Amino acid sequence: MYNYRKVTDDLYWVGGNDRRLALFENIHPLYHGVSYNAYVLLDKKTVLIDTADWAVGQQYFENINAVLDGRNLDVLVINHVEPDHAALIEEVLLRWPKVKIITTRKAVTILKQFGFPIDIDKVDMVDEGDTRSFGKHTFVFVKAEMVHWPEAMVSYDTTNGVLFSADAFGTFRSLDGKLFSDEYDFRGEWIDDARRYLTNIVGKYGPPVQHLLAKASGLDIKFICPLHGPVWRDPMDIAYILDKYVHWATYEPEEKGVMIVYGSMYGHTENAAEVLAHKLCERGITNTRMYDASSTHVSYLISDIFKYSHLVLACVTYNLGIFPPVKDFIHDMQALNVQNRTVAIMENGSWAIRSGSLIKEEISKMKRMRILDEGVTMASSLQSQNMPDLDALADAIAADLKK
Numbered sequence: 001m002y003n004y005r006k007v008t009d010d011l012y013w014v015g016g017n018d019r020r021l022a023l024f025e026n027i028h029p030l031y032h033g034v035s036y037n038a039y040v041l042l043d044k045k046t047v048l049i050d051t052a053d054w055a056v057g058q059q060y061f062e063n064i065n066a067v068l069d070g071r072n073l074d075v076l077v078i079n080h081v082e083p084d085h086a087a088l089i090e091e092v093l094l095r096w097p098k099v100k101i102i103t104t105r106k107a108v109t110i111l112k113q114f115g116f117p118i119d120i121d122k123v124d125m126v127d128e129g130d131t132r133s134f135g136k137h138t139f140v141f142v143k144a145e146m147v148h149w150p151e152a153m154v155s156y157d158t159t160n161g162v163l164f165s166a167d168a169f170g171t172f173r174s175l176d177g178k179l180f181s182d183e184y185d186f187r188g189e190w191i192d193d194a195r196r197y198l199t200n201i202v203g204k205y206g207p208p209v210q211h212l213l214a215k216a217s218g219l220d221i222k223f224i225c226p227l228h229g230p231v232w233r234d235p236m237d238i239a240y241i242l243d244k245y246v247h248w249a250t251y252e253p254e255e256k257g258v259m260i261v262y263g264s265m266y267g268h269t270e271n272a273a274e275v276l277a278h279k280l281c282e283r284g285i286t287n288t289r290m291y292d293a294s295s296t297h298v299s300y301l302i303s304d305i306f307k308y309s310h311l312v313l314a315c316v317t318y319n320l321g322i323f324p325p326v327k328d329f330i331h332d333m334q335a336l337n338v339q340n341r342t343v344a345i346m347e348n349g350s351w352a353i354r355s356g357s358l359i360k361e362e363i364s365k366m367k368r369m370r371i372l373d374e375g376v377t378m379a380s381s382l383q384s385q386n387m388p389d390l391d392a393l394a395d396a397i398a399a400d401l402k403k
């Protein structure tokens, strides 16, 4: 049965939800599912904006047919060709062979790479600032290169201020019947999923996101229709998510706070991290989060490093190197271009203690990172002789946060 939702008088959400997918992009765990959004505009011409993943194909076509209600489909706008949005293009072409595709030249190249039998004569290739009118509605197309792939564009309906934002402003989590962000407790329940989505998927591409935000600031945006997650229509919500995006894209911490990540084999490094956390709390620093790198998927660690200003890495030495789960986290931070954080290091080992110096080396390769002089080196476990260093570290972090 069809299950679409109205966005405006003549615009409909025709996507679907996938609560069975375990790993998004086969790497990021999903515990609350994900939605694949697509939209149909009923104007003089009928316009389908993006397709979806195979997983929601049946729902997607039932929705489109119900919204079209016997009308033909005239236009397919493709904003992004990653297969979670492009998988159904071929099926759309089979069902509506005369549909005109509007997309970028780069998108056509990538679709061909994926083996889509695109007839170039059926493609209307658009460039930055090009417009197309469908009757009452006129779209302007804006390139969104590297948000998240090089072919991406966003489409802005100049008639009613709807921005079809592709991956931008999307979030993990399936929709619960509710479509709009103001129908959810977004700031309480959803924001962590929104951050984990954006930072892990597009975190590396802060400058292109900044570029897109600058272009978007010149538009009178009334609705944001992303490819995942809720639609934005409340001006306060739109301002809220735009502000978050500015932080994530510029690598500015959202909050002054401490993220403690430990890599511990038998619990002794973990104990040292716990003691530090208590000492921070005793100094009035309560905005803290602690994670075991071994049991936390790295996508959650990446999400929180985009949130907090300070990072403590407490790490045992393993095979004369950095404990692998902590090393993975550092490599992911490097890959995603994380920068502008203050880092403190606590190292452990029963002989040849090297994790601290190696972590310092890795962090030093990153941009605008500050490593605190204060740190802790312990042999096997935290001992009374380590306490002055631990206190000094807690003092230094607390003083920094209270600036």
Ligand code: FEO
Residues within 6 Å of the ligand: 080, 082, 084, 085, 148, 149, 167, 227, 228
């Ligand atoms: Fe949801 Fe870059 O695709």
